[in-house]
Amino acid sequence: MRSFSEECLEACGMLRENARVVSDSLVKANLRGVDSHGVTRLGIYVKRLKMGLVNPNPEVRVVQESPATLLVDGDNGPGQVVGLRALELGLEKVRRGGGVSVGVKHSNHFGTGAYYVQRAVEADVISFAYSNAPPSMAPWGGVEPYVGTNPYAYGVPAGRHEPIIFDMATSVVARGKIILAAKKGELIPEGWAIDKEGRPTTDAQAALEGCVLPFGGPKGYAISLMIDIMSGVLTGAGFGPRVRNLYEDFEDSQNVGAFFHLLDVERFMPVEEFKGRIDRMIDEIKAVRRARGVEEIFVPGEIEHRIEQQRLASGIPLGAETVAELREVGLLCGVELEDFVHES
Numbered sequence: 001m002r003s004f005s006e007e008c009l010e011a012c013g014m015l016r017e018n019a020r021v022v023s024d025s026l027v028k029a030n031l032r033g034v035d036s037h038g039v040t041r042l043g044i045y046v047k048r049l050k051m052g053l054v055n056p057n058p059e060v061r062v063v064q065e066s067p068a069t070l071l072v073d074g075d076n077g078p079g080q081v082v083g084l085r086a087l088e089l090g091l092e093k094v095r096r097g098g099g100v101s102v103g104v105k106h107s108n109h110f111g112t113g114a115y116y117v118q119r120a121v122e123a124d125v126i127s128f129a130y131s132n133a134p135p136s137m138a139p140w141g142g143v144e145p146y147v148g149t150n151p152y153a154y155g156v157p158a159g160r161h162e163p164i165i166f167d168m169a170t171s172v173v174a175r176g177k178i179i180l181a182a183k184k185g186e187l188i189p190e191g192w193a194i195d196k197e198g199r200p201t202t203d204a205q206a207a208l209e210g211c212v213l214p215f216g217g218p219k220g221y222a223i224s225l226m227i228d229i230m231s232g233v234l235t236g237a238g239f240g241p242r243v244r245n246l247y248e249d250f251e252d253s254q255n256v257g258a259f260f261h262l263l264d265v266e267r268f269m270p271v272e273e274f275k276g277r278i279d280r281m282i283d284e285i286k287a288v289r290r291a292r293g294v295e296e297i298f299v300p301g302e303i304e305h306r307i308e309q310q311r312l313a314s315g316i317p318l319g320a321e322t323v324a325e326l327r328e329v330g331l332l333c334g335v336e337l338e339d340f341v342h343e344s
Contacts (some may be wrong), residue, residue: 001316002027003194004330004340005042011333012049014056015186018081025080025111025146030316034167036176037112040322043329044246045078045109050332053253054078054108060085068198070102076253079110079131087116090262091123098267103235106256109133109246113153114304120262121155121163124271128261129153132231132238134245134254136175138211139225140218145211146240149175150227157265159275161282163176165301171212171226177205179247183321231257294330 005023010016022045030038058077062070070089074082081102090102110116113129120127133148151174153167169175173192181188182204190200193207201207214220227234232239239255244254265271286297311317318326323337330337 001030001039001340004335004337005039007335007340008042008046008329008333009049009056011335012046012056014049014078018057018078020295021084022078022080022111025115027316028115028308029112030111031308031311032304033311034112034114034174034304036174036180036252038316039109039318039326040180041109041176043325045330047327048108048246048250054252055147057068058082062089067097068100070100072102072104074104074107076106076255077108079108079256079258079300080115082107083110083116083129083131084119084325086258086261087119087127087129087260090260091120094125094262094264098264100262102260104231104260105235105237105255107237107254107256107258108254109256110258112167113151114155114165114301116260117153117155117167118163118165121157121165124157124265126157126263126265127155129258130227130260131257132228132243133175134243134249135241136212137171137214137221137224138194138198140214140221143194143196143211147221147224147228148243149212150224150231152223152227157271157275158277158278158282159272160279161299162302162305164278164282164299166303167301168215170214170227171216172220173212175208175212177213178204182208183325184319227259230259235259258306288316 002023006019009019009022026039049056055076058075060082061073063073078099086102086104090100093100110131116129117127126316130152133151135145136149137147138144139146149169149171151169156164187202188204190202193212195201195206195210229240235257238255244252265274282299327337
């Protein structure tokens with residue numbers, strides 16, 4: 001899957017190193033079981049690249065800097081390429097100052113937040129990652145979309161245990177899951193979305209024409225709004241309706257914003273001591289008396305890690321509609337999907 005995606009993206013003008021980053025992000029999403037942000041996104045990435053709406057090889061540069069901040073211009077590059085470079089710049093700077101906030105503007109859909117915070121915890125850095133997204137959620141009480149499903153992620157290094165990795169949309173469910181349901185012709189659960197008249201719906205297509213609902217009602221809306229302020233307003237990127245829709249707006253670039261906050265654990269205590277304390281916390285959480293019918297208590301990211309281990313061993317399941325879509329993407333790029341299929 002990585003090789004096929006890389007070949008398709010290179011056929012759209014991306015340098016191999018950039019194609020590898022985007023492909024790695026997509027496949028890692030599939031590995032973690034977040035299929036809504038996996039290779040099902042390859043088709044729309046290819047379409048926007050071919051239409052000239054995304055710069056395949058951006059010059060990502062720092063446009064403003066202080067001892068504790070960076071503002072990065074993504075030059076309208078692929079979100080994962082821009083986001084990873086911004087994170088790397090932040091990780092270089094956090095060693096000098098102990099903490100850094102990195103704003104990103106002029107970017108595109110950046111995939112899963114987990115992709116970035118996982119990189120940070122490998123460097124023993126606590127990390128937070130936000131991104132804004134095109135409007136798909138109404139302000140609480142409204143029926144017209146204004147804020148996006150604006151994702152929020154954090155990563156915390158651990159010792160004996162796997163790191164704590166949290167990644168969520170501020171909607172009840174990521175809009176990508178509704179897109180996937182619409183592609184499959186499946187119904188969605190009640191409570192995920194409303195139609196354009198503000199009525200609850202289980203029709204995926206009607207949901208896409210209406211609004212997804214925030215998690216926790218007004219609380220999710222408020223958090224989404226703050227993420228848009230940090231990622232969009234503060235950075236100079238698009239915000240609210242100024243963030244262009246990935247699937248519907250083929251006239252303008254998206255101008256997505258992102259924001260990272262990084263903390264060097266060593267500035268607070270020795271990293272091994274911190275990891276030991278996190279391990280103790282995880283042990284204590286997992287030892288909490290369980291409710292009836294609950295077999296195990298999990299910490300954030302643990303379920304996804306187990307899915308990843310399973311899929312690394314047995315492969316990533318793809319629905320027939322996704323395979324058909326990938327085959328079409330390959331044809332557009334002059335890449336045969338079958339060339340990457342190996343019989344076992």
